[in-house]
Amino acid sequence: MPFPQEFLWGVATASYQIEGSPYKVGGGRSVWDMFCERPGAIRDQSNGDVACDHYNRYVSDVALMSDLGIPNYRLSVSWPRVMPDGVGAINSEGLAFYDRLLDELLAKGVQPHVTLFHWDMPVELYLKGGWLNRDIADVFADYTQVIVDKLSDRVASWMTLNEPQCFIGLGMQAGIQAPGDRHSFKQILLAGHHALLAHGKAVQVIRARSAKPARVGWAPVGNPCIPQTNHPADIDAAREATFNAQEKTIWSHSWWNDPVFFGGYPQHELRVFGSDVPEPRQGDMETIAQPLDFFGANIYMGDMVCAHPVTGDPIPAEYPQGTGRTVYHWPVTPEALYWGPKFFHERYGKPVVITENGIGISDWVALDGKVHDPQRIDYLSRYLLALEQAINEGVEIDGYFQWSLMDNFEWQEGYRFRFGLVHVDYQTQKRTPKDSAYWYRDLIASNGAILHPEAL
Numbered sequence: 001m002p003f004p005q006e007f008l009w010g011v012a013t014a015s016y017q018i019e020g021s022p023y024k025v026g027g028g029r030s031v032w033d034m035f036c037e038r039p040g041a042i043r044d045q046s047n048g049d050v051a052c053d054h055y056n057r058y059v060s061d062v063a064l065m066s067d068l069g070i071p072n073y074r075l076s077v078s079w080p081r082v083m084p085d086g087v088g089a090i091n092s093e094g095l096a097f098y099d100r101l102l103d104e105l106l107a108k109g110v111q112p113h114v115t116l117f118h119w120d121m122p123v124e125l126y127l128k129g130g131w132l133n134r135d136i137a138d139v140f141a142d143y144t145q146v147i148v149d150k151l152s153d154r155v156a157s158w159m160t161l162n163e164p165q166c167f168i169g170l171g172m173q174a175g176i177q178a179p180g181d182r183h184s185f186k187q188i189l190l191a192g193h194h195a196l197l198a199h200g201k202a203v204q205v206i207r208a209r210s211a212k213p214a215r216v217g218w219a220p221v222g223n224p225c226i227p228q229t230n231h232p233a234d235i236d237a238a239r240e241a242t243f244n245a246q247e248k249t250i251w252s253h254s255w256w257n258d259p260v261f262f263g264g265y266p267q268h269e270l271r272v273f274g275s276d277v278p279e280p281r282q283g284d285m286e287t288i289a290q291p292l293d294f295f296g297a298n299i300y301m302g303d304m305v306c307a308h309p310v311t312g313d314p315i316p317a318e319y320p321q322g323t324g325r326t327v328y329h330w331p332v333t334p335e336a337l338y339w340g341p342k343f344f345h346e347r348y349g350k351p352v353v354i355t356e357n358g359i360g361i362s363d364w365v366a367l368d369g370k371v372h373d374p375q376r377i378d379y380l381s382r383y384l385l386a387l388e389q390a391i392n393e394g395v396e397i398d399g400y401f402q403w404s405l406m407d408n409f410e411w412q413e414g415y416r417f418r419f420g421l422v423h424v425d426y427q428t429q430k431r432t433p434k435d436s437a438y439w440y441r442d443l444i445a446s447n448g449a450i451l452h453p454e455a456l
Helices: 031-036 054-067 092-107 136-151 164-172 185-209 232-243 253-262 267-276 284-288 336-348 374-392 435-445
Strands: 008-012 072-076 111-117 157-162 215-219 225-227 295-298 303-307 314-316 352-357 397-403 422-424 431-433
Touching: 008 352, 054 092, 054 431, 072 397, 092 111, 092 136, 111 136, 136 185, 157 164, 157 185, 164 185, 185 215, 185 253, 185 267, 185 284, 215 352, 225 232, 225 336, 232 253, 232 303, 232 314, 232 336, 253 267, 253 284, 253 336, 295 336, 336 352, 336 374, 352 374, 374 397, 374 435
Parallel strands: 008 072, 008 397, 072 111, 111 157, 157 215, 215 295, 225 303, 295 352, 352 397
Antiparallel strands: 303 314, 422 431
16 A cells, blocks of 8 residues: 555755854854864764765755655754854854755755754853753753744744754763763763753744744654564563663663653653652653654664563564674664554654664765665665555554765764765765665655555
8 A cells, every 4th residue: 555645755864964064154163073073083083074065055955855856854953053152143144044945945845844953062052061051951942943933934844852862872971972971870861851851942932933833743763672573472572672671771762752742751760760860840841741743753773572481571582693784783674663653653642753764884886877775775665664564554654754865974983884865975075866866756756656566
């Protein structure tokens, strides 16, 4: 069966990964500019100073999207490009860039879906404590107001924060992403609480000031658990393991999403996290639990579990030997796009939008001048077939945004891995649509029907 008639097909990018650094053109520096200066922080010693030069090439990039038949584009706004210090003075040229970008998108028939924060916090705010400073929530609300007042007459949907598990967990606990800190679990839970407050306050601003009706959500990430077999005991174990952390971990789905959708931290995690849990102030949870229109989910893989043969409790299960792996060594688990949306929809009762899904591989321009990436086509086909199965079984799924439109700066990995439908030559900035780009064009045009060639 084809996907729903109004299904949102799109692609996604992030500001720091493609635009080029804002401080080169009147903006401020972000924590990623700072992090890239640390020796050894980036695997190939690169940075986002130029990246894909999208800031200067957005017109041709939007034209390319149009040529590829892409109807929806998830982009993020660079906070330091618009407000160099994160608060106070506005860089009018930085704000004007997004104004022009949205106009260009709409002129080419592409609907913009805007993410307010995709990891590039202004350095000046970091120096004032960043997410550990409770004031960050109000500062983020002020920034949101600037963006909403300027752009909301043209935005189809908003996402507040992208992957708080990463910018808090990988950036502030593991130290492998910006800003590169290593705080205690107690401190990162506090930082996470402030991030949730920022999310809630941003939603309030969007609802109060948007110039046109728009859908509002956010985009957490994490590996849903997938059952080793379809036995009911394994399915129950996977559902339990998806939402009940067995250790102190920032990767708990319920820790982030229960406050947003239910207005309280999950009881199971409260017991496991113990004295590290922050004490919310009066009104905090009500602020965090603003009504949302969809559950955004960045899903790349799943963790396999099974039921203990005696207790039925979830226990880790091994992937079958020889399971496919990406260049990140992430297992290829298409079932994640079935079980993840299913479990999230069951628990939170909101339509699910896959806000990111894709594969990082090593591809290049062949001697014939084309980029042949059959593994990406196969990967996306498998994952989308799993997503389609969930839809056919009644899970409400409204859209899918492939990561990513083009190859880009892939955070601590630099430019080593390629996630794009479009190849970027970083020396010349030449764009070359890959085989997968044309396949995705045909997929969108058929509303998913080409996943079933036997039916065409």
